[in-house]
Amino acid sequence: MNSSPDTKDFSILIDKCLDLSTTPTPISLTVSIARQALDLYQDGALRKSFVISTSKNPPSCVENSLGTPNGLHEIVDLIGEGEPRGTVFRGRVSTGKLYWEESEEEQQKNLITTRILRLRGLEDGINSGPGVDTYDRYVYIHGTNHEDQLGHPASAGCVLLSNRDMEELFNAVDLGSKVMICA
Template identity: 60%
Template sequence: MERTKEKCAALGLKPTSRLITVSIAQQLLGFYRDGCLVKSHVISTSLRPPSNIKDSLGTPRGLHEITEKIGAGQPPGIVFKARVATGKHFSELGADEQARNLITTRILRLRGLEPGHNAGTNATGQVVDTFDRYVYIHGTNHEDRLGQPFSAGCVEMSNLGILELFEEVRVRDLVWIED
């Protein structure tokens, strides 16, 4: 939490009363309100090493904000493609599709707030933009794999967990992702 405040001060941003923290090492997401932990969730981050670089498939680090909340009113387990509900629960799909990491239940789309680190391009011209990489916090059809790295860069949660979190957070709330 202290690092988030320091980063906000360095970027000239006001901390939000609601904060999500993601620990890649511990595979845990914490939801805080007014500096107090409200709930923690076991998650899955990238199977690959953390990375902010486009096409790395790594979970990006640093300070982000929720830029979109997608899926309100959809039933738990509904599958999204290109941020649009398909109308199908993941269990209704064929075995080949179910084997993949699907985006289910709700989507919290992230935007990086640190130019050159997780927004825009870095000093060597590589794209490091979390928003352009379509990195989300979302539900998964592989809840049995939560607690271990498995995603393609997103932060995956249980379907009931993302339902709870979705109702608690607002667009522009901060998200801190660290190793």
């Protein structure tokens, strides 16, 4: 997969913000499902690219599809500040355990680790509203205990990063930061 940044995705983010009469944010993210990459922009300039994993299933906004939703989103919750790297979350609450302290059976799963950026879709009928709502589907950007799978589709709909990268990204974004997910 090509991991070099694609500024076309950032242009799509800007155009979609204008279409929806919403303001682009100083810190913006683009997620490329094709490249398995998340690009962090600050004031329109690419600041950093991260290797990610999106869904094993095809991209989809449909409830229960286990696909990564496309379209324009915003970050509505920043969860996990101050928790140790590798902390496991269930129901968006720290378990107090690090992923390697979990049972072998639990470690086989894609655990939600380190930090959580909760997303809300901004496009009615696409990724917001009944049957397609990103927020109601609990789609996040978060750390993973399976960093060896990054760069390949491996999630159940979320966007996964290494735990180190997740800490860095968490510290760079703001509530309300726009996120454009592109196929």
